[in-house]
Amino acid sequence: MTSGDYLDKILDRMTFTHNITRNFTADGRTFAAYALYEASSEKYVLSRKANLWKVSESEHVLFMTLPENADPGADPSADPEALFDEAGCLISDYMEPVLSRGNEKYPPKDHMRTFLTAVLVLERSPGPELIRKVRRYRFDKSYLFSLRGFSQGRIIVVDLPSKKVYTSPAAKDVAAFFRQAL
Numbered sequence: 001m002t003s004g005d006y007l008d009k010i011l012d013r014m015t016f017t018h019n020i021t022r023n024f025t026a027d028g029r030t031f032a033a034y035a036l037y038e039a040s041s042e043k044y045v046l047s048r049k050a051n052l053w054k055v056s057e058s059e060h061v062l063f064m065t066l067p068e069n070a071d072p073g074a075d076p077s078a079d080p081e082a083l084f085d086e087a088g089c090l091i092s093d094y095m096e097p098v099l100s101r102g103n104e105k106y107p108p109k110d111h112m113r114t115f116l117t118a119v120l121v122l123e124r125s126p127g128p129e130l131i132r133k134v135r136r137y138r139f140d141k142s143y144l145f146s147l148r149g150f151s152q153g154r155i156i157v158v159d160l161p162s163k164k165v166y167t168s169p170a171a172k173d174v175a176a177f178f179r180q181a182l
Contacts, residue, residue, distance in 0.1 A: 066078065
């Protein structure tokens with residue numbers, strides 16, 4: 001299975017809940033796809049003017065692919081470990097400030113949580129060092145002592161040759177979803 005085939009399968013499964021953009025350009029780089037999920041809930045008494053509470057949550061998923069024929073010697077970003085490092089920087093330096101907070105100091109008033117997910121689809125099996133890095137990856141940021149919610153970074157590595165999915169601890173709950181598309 002190629003990364004394009006996997007991407008087609010997984011995005012087809014996500015179309016019911018996410019808004020999907022293929023060939024998404026962000027932070028000066030083009031990604032294979034971007035998926036956005038947004039939800040909100042509120043509780044009110046008798047009319048919407050008597051609102052007791054309201055919360056919103058979102059998930060931003062960026063898909064990064066690494067074809068089998070990519071040459072790390074010619075292109076340093078073709079190395080799976082470099083792609084992982086780029087994903088970590090992307091979550092902390094682009095996704096959190098721009099997608100979660102909208103370049104503001106804090107997220108909107110009713111923000112509860114935002115998941116910032118980078119999915120690395122590899123046509124070449126990752127080494128044990130990369131798997132260890134993925135399993136130890138953590139990114140958590142709370143706003144105003146969690147009164148304005150929090151953002152959580154997640155990294156998912158899809159190993160197409162071995163048909164395995166490796167996740168950071170925050171992404172363990174969605175690993176089965178990504179495995180089913182293999």
